[in-house]
Amino acid sequence: MTILSLLFLSVIVTKIQFNSLPLAFHPERIIRPLDPTRYKASRNSMATDFKSIPLIDIGPLVSKWDDPNIEQDEHVAEVVRQLDKACRQAGFFYVKGHGIPDSLIKDVREITRTFFSLPYEEKVKIKLSPGTGYRGYQYVGENITKGVPDMHEAIDCYREVEPGMYGELGKTMEGSNKWPSNPPEFRNMMEEYITRCTDLSRKIMRGLALALGGSADEFERRGAGDPFWVFRIIGYPVLPNGSSADMLESDIGCGAHTDYGLLTLVNQDDNITALQVRNHSGEWISAVPIPGTFVCNIGDMLKILTNGIYESTLHRVINKSSKYRVCVAYFYETNYDAAVVPMDACVNKTGGVKKFGEAVYGEHLVSKVTTNFVI
Numbered sequence: 001m002t003i004l005s006l007l008f009l010s011v012i013v014t015k016i017q018f019n020s021l022p023l024a025f026h027p028e029r030i031i032r033p034l035d036p037t038r039y040k041a042s043r044n045s046m047a048t049d050f051k052s053i054p055l056i057d058i059g060p061l062v063s064k065w066d067d068p069n070i071e072q073d074e075h076v077a078e079v080v081r082q083l084d085k086a087c088r089q090a091g092f093f094y095v096k097g098h099g100i101p102d103s104l105i106k107d108v109r110e111i112t113r114t115f116f117s118l119p120y121e122e123k124v125k126i127k128l129s130p131g132t133g134y135r136g137y138q139y140v141g142e143n144i145t146k147g148v149p150d151m152h153e154a155i156d157c158y159r160e161v162e163p164g165m166y167g168e169l170g171k172t173m174e175g176s177n178k179w180p181s182n183p184p185e186f187r188n189m190m191e192e193y194i195t196r197c198t199d200l201s202r203k204i205m206r207g208l209a210l211a212l213g214g215s216a217d218e219f220e221r222r223g224a225g226d227p228f229w230v231f232r233i234i235g236y237p238v239l240p241n242g243s244s245a246d247m248l249e250s251d252i253g254c255g256a257h258t259d260y261g262l263l264t265l266v267n268q269d270d271n272i273t274a275l276q277v278r279n280h281s282g283e284w285i286s287a288v289p290i291p292g293t294f295v296c297n298i299g300d301m302l303k304i305l306t307n308g309i310y311e312s313t314l315h316r317v318i319n320k321s322s323k324y325r326v327c328v329a330y331f332y333e334t335n336y337d338a339a340v341v342p343m344d345a346c347v348n349k350t351g352g353v354k355k356f357g358e359a360v361y362g363e364h365l366v367s368k369v370t371t372n373f374v375i
């Protein structure tokens with residue numbers, strides 16, 4: 001989840017809701033600039049009918065994820081059924097039985113807290129810059145989402161893009177991550193964690209592929225076999241007394257948005273509730289932290305692939321705490337250069353009409369990254 005933080009996500013996120021216009025289908029694979037305003041979360045979608053966010057034990061899927069007979073396993077089938085229901089109804093779910101050690105999940109948050117508690121001069125040594133593909137640290141309230149400072153500090157990381165890797169499409173994002181030398185084990189721990197999140201996301205996506213009636217590796221064969229990822233390490237400071245709730249709701253932390261990619265894994269502070277998810281009635285359901293779990297949510301690319309069968313649910317982060325809050329969000333994306341279109345099987349299940357046009361992931365990412373930050 002977005003943790004709220006996720007909000008964070010400002011980077012990947014599209015704050016604009018989609019409009020439900022059926023979009024013209026283009027038979028040729030033309031790459032058109034992605035205009036996020038073309039999409040919008042339809043209010044009468046099938047998803048987002050829920051009162052609470054389900055908790056799913058994905059243990060069987062995690063242990064059988066690459067078994068060629070996975071489709072015959074009844075325990076996996078039960079996980080798949082629960083994932084499908086959660087994605088249709090809420091677009092959000094917690095997972096346990098995911099195989100990532102609790103100690104690593106906690107250590108990642110603790111080291112994040114340690115880094116953000118360092119003096120500004122220390123943190124700014126890895127300052128975010130265009131020269132490294134917008135990777136690095138930026139301070140609270142400095143530079144901006146849509147002209148409004150977000151009240152958080154963060155380290156933004158992206159999968160490394162080598163020069164020339166995606167031609168013009170990849171130029172803006174070329175570069176390697178900037179890691180602090182203090183705390184010394186920061187880089188190793190985060191890289192290990194990212195690898196594990198990538199593996200876990202692939203496993204969950206296999207479950208979702210089965211849920212949609214495809215083969216387990218359906219997504220890997222359709223534009224997500226070489227997935228891009230975004231990783232945001234976020235800290236939310238305690239706000240000064242006198243910040244109004246109105247202000248919080250609209251601007252701070254993260255205003256309501258959907259995530260842009262396929263699947264988000266949120267590692268949120270255990271004792272602070274700040275992430276909220278909107279249901280079909282328009283009520284905000286809190287994603288109360290459950291220790292040892294990840295909050296997962298699906299993003300716009302998966303919504304497009306499933307032709308709207310799965311919803312990318314609106315969520316926001318609000319501050320309710322008097323303590324510094326950290327959130328570490330991992331975003332599993334399609335291939336950087338994937339041109340994403342609805343899958344035929346899903347189009348068939350939804351009446352045969354494509355609801356979305358083609359979206360090129362890398363184009364959208366670049367547009368977010370270059371407009372969200374003033375450097």
Ligand SMILES: *[C@@H]1O[C@H](CO)[C@@H](O)[C@H](O)[C@H]1NC(C)=O
Pocket residue numbers: 048049050051052279280281282283285
């Ligand atoms: C949304 O959440 C509220 C509060 O829990 C609940 O009363 C309502 O029934 C939910 N609406 C839907 C459509 O799930």
Ligand SMILES: *[C@@H]1O[C@H](CO)[C@@H](O)[C@H](O)[C@H]1NC(C)=O
Pocket residue numbers: 238239240241
């Ligand atoms: C907010 O006000 C309380 C009570 O006046 C005070 O104890 C606290 O330190 C203040 N917090 C901040 C961040 O200013």
Ligand SMILES: *[C@@H]1O[C@H](CO)[C@@H](O)[C@H](O)[C@H]1NC(C)=O
Pocket residue numbers: 270271291
């Ligand atoms: C925070 O959560 C942990 C469980 O993750 C619990 O053991 C601890 O008592 C909580 N601390 C506070 C101050 O609530």
Ligand SMILES: *[C@@H]1O[C@H](CO)[C@@H](O)[C@H](O)[C@H]1NC(C)=O
Pocket residue numbers: 238239240241242244245248318319320321322323
């Ligand atoms: C946000 O956190 C601050 C500091 O703990 C608190 O004073 C304020 O009431 C909180 N605001 C909301 C809307 O929860």
Ligand SMILES: *[C@@H]1O[C@H](CO)[C@@H](O)[C@H](O)[C@H]1NC(C)=O
Pocket residue numbers: 347348349350351352
């Ligand atoms: C879905 O596919 C089946 C089998 O190919 C076909 O009979 C049916 O008409 C299709 N439905 C739609 C809505 O396209």
Ligand SMILES: CC(=O)N[C@H]1CO[C@H](CO)[C@@H](O)[C@@H]1O
Pocket residue numbers: 138139142143374375
């Ligand atoms: C760290 C950083 O890039 N800060 C910049 C944020 O934006 C303001 C206004 O454009 C600049 O003055 C800061 O240097």
